[in-house]
Amino acid sequence: MHFMPDTEDQDSAAEVFWPEGYKLVIRENAPLIIKNTLLKEKPFTAVYARDYTLKYADYPLFIDKLAEMVAISLENGADNAFDDIINSFLKEAPLPPLRVYKHYFPAAILPSDFQKSLSAVIIDEYSQDNIYVYAYGVGYKKTFLIFDDYIKRISELVITGAQNAANDALENIYRNLYLQAPLSPLRRHPRRLKVW
Numbered sequence: 457m458h459f460m461p462d463t464e465d466q467d468s469a470a471e472v473f474w475p476e477g478y479k480l481v482i483r484e485n486a487p488l489i490i491k492n493t494l495l496k497e498k499p500f501t502a503v504y505a506r507d508y509t510l511k512y513a514d515y516p517l518f519i520d521k522l523a524e525m526v527a528i529s530l531e532n533g534a535d536n537a538f539d540d541i542i543n544s545f546l547k548e549a550p551l552p553p554l555r556v557y558k559h560y561f562p563a564a565i566l567p568s569d570f571q572k573s574l575s576a577v578i579i580d581e582y583s584q585d586n587i588y589v590y591a592y593g594v595g596y597k598k599t600f601l602i603f604d605d606y607i608k609r610i611s612e613l614v615i616t617g618a619q620n621a622a623n624d625a626l627e628n629i630y631r632n633l634y635l636q637a638p639l640s641p642l643r644r645h646p647r648r649l650k651v652w
Contacts, residue, residue, distance in 0.1 A: 474648040475581035491523035493563040528642045533621020537614045564623035578611040
């Protein structure tokens with residue numbers, strides 16, 4: 457029998473993750489913001505009465521579930537935007553274009569104060585990240601003459617990606633509820649590991 461050394465502790469110590477303070481901001485704030493918007497609009501009262509009274513004791517609990525689904529989509533959309541940005545770095549390509557949807561469901565529109573707090577965390581964490589600083593110096597300095605403009609664009613890309621994903625989630629929720637289909641399960645992405 458061959459001896460295989462156990463390197464799990466060493467491997468774990470060598471793993472480096474991307475900063476994810478933005479996820480904390482989303483988790484602490486987004487579900488309540490989305491819930492309040494949905495409760496104010498009351499778009500699902502008929503669907504709740506028809507299909508969900510046995511599963512959820514009252515309408516606000518049902519809305520809690522939907523708000524949590526949209527909040528998870530916000531997180532995942534932010535992760536996906538960061539992945540697109542890193543892919544641009546790796547390909548030595550321009551940053552991805554800002555893909556703002558023409559129309560959003562009201563619950564997918566992030567309030568400006570929430571966007572500001574989310575942006576502040578992204579700018580704070582990623583303006584100090586060595587990979588983002590290096591990418592600016594070698595690839596984006598001509599496009600963005602000032603580092604702050606570059607990191608603000610990173611923030612805009614991430615927030616737009618999050619908002620688009622929230623809108624997509626709401627679209628899927630509306631579709632499934634209309635078709636009386638089960639709600640699609642949503643899972644958070646795992647922590648993003650720096651692989652260099």
